[in-house]
Amino acid sequence: MAKCDACGTHILWGAVREGDFTYCGENCRAKGVTQRVVQQLPDDVLDEAIAEVHQGECPQCGGPGPVDMHTSHRVWSVLVMTSWSDHPQLCCRSCAVKAKLFSTAFSGVLGWWGFPFGLIITPIQIGRNLVGLATGPDPEVPSAELRKLVSLQVGANVLREVERRRRQQPESPVFEDE
Ligand SMILES: [Zn+2]
Ligand SMILES: [Zn+2]
Known part of the structure; x- marks a missing residue:
């Protein structure tokens, strides 16, 4: 059975495919795109955020x-x-x-x-x-849940920024430094 690449659920029906990736629905597709952006971001950018x-x-x-x-x-x-x-x-x-x-x-x-x-x-x-x-999470170290949440937010911001620039200047390269 197919498995969602974003949330890991087994997919019974309605799988959304994109390239090599399979998702259980539109929300997870969007999340998957964000996760791939996050994987490409440098670690120190994420750590800082x-x-x-x-x-x-x-x-x-x-x-x-x-x-x-x-x-x-x-x-x-x-x-x-x-x-x-x-x-x-x-x-x-x-x-x-x-x-x-x-x-x-x-x-x-x-x-x-x-x-x-x-x-x-x-x-x-x-x-x-x-x-x-x-107990609660260790106050010295950000928990795995926090890391995940903030990483996805950073990824979503990057995607929004890319989208905004694409709309403003359709011809220019997307990751150009200002
Ligand atoms: Zn899913
Ligand atoms: Zn408080």
Whole structure:
């Protein structure tokens, strides 16, 4: 079975092909194009952009970094229905602690009321929040998730810039230095 080159999902139908690459949909095709741009960018350009976000201000509270990807985990249930989800966010440690405490309280109050999954999933999601509170990503080093997020953003910016220049001067080479 074909596998999406961007997200790794097995593709049942509706594969999008581009050259040697196969994608599960239009979103992943766009992501794949961005990933290939990222692969061509010099490491120090990416490292610098990643360090800037990591050491920068928290986009949520404006406080000092380090900023990283922090995921909190929630669950809620009604009778036989239980719904659980993970919420990644880019923020500082203190915003992450607030989000995880909120998710822990949210799940502790609303998680249990479904059978059987509420009883199974609630302790799991609460446990994941507590583990996250106790450990969290290393503040010294940007996590793999942060690296990926910032790299894709840099790649998307490069693509936009290339597109903008192409529209302005259709004849000139695309990567010419100014
Ligand atoms: Zn995909
Ligand atoms: Zn913050």
